[in-house]
Amino acid sequence: MAAVIMDGKAVGIKIREQVKQRAEVLRTKGIVPCLAVILVGEDPASLSYVKSKEKALEEAGMESRDFRLPADTEESALLSLIS
Numbered sequence: 001m002a003a004v005i006m007d008g009k010a011v012g013i014k015i016r017e018q019v020k021q022r023a024e025v026l027r028t029k030g031i032v033p034c035l036a037v038i039l040v041g042e043d044p045a046s047l048s049y050v051k052s053k054e055k056a057l058e059e060a061g062m063e064s065r066d067f068r069l070p071a072d073t074e075e076s077a078l079l080s081l082i083s
Contacts, residue, residue, distance in 0.1 A: 041071035
């Protein structure tokens with residue numbers, strides 16, 4: 001069996017275009033697709049990850065709901081927000 005070399009960037013572009021088309025179909029039905037993110041604290045890696053997801057959502061025509069909580073947030077408050 002021969003090895004297959006995949007172009008990850010090209011695959012990602014194709015997937016994002018498919019997601020964008022599906023999001024457009026949902027919008028025509030009155031459904032607004034979104035991703036909600038709850039970020040507890042100010043971890044730089046997490047902030048970077050969330051920023052990249054927000055950019056991808058914008059490109060896909062989706063909404064982002066961003067909830068940022070301080071690092072000392074009580075578990076009960078976090079669970080309440082999730083509910």
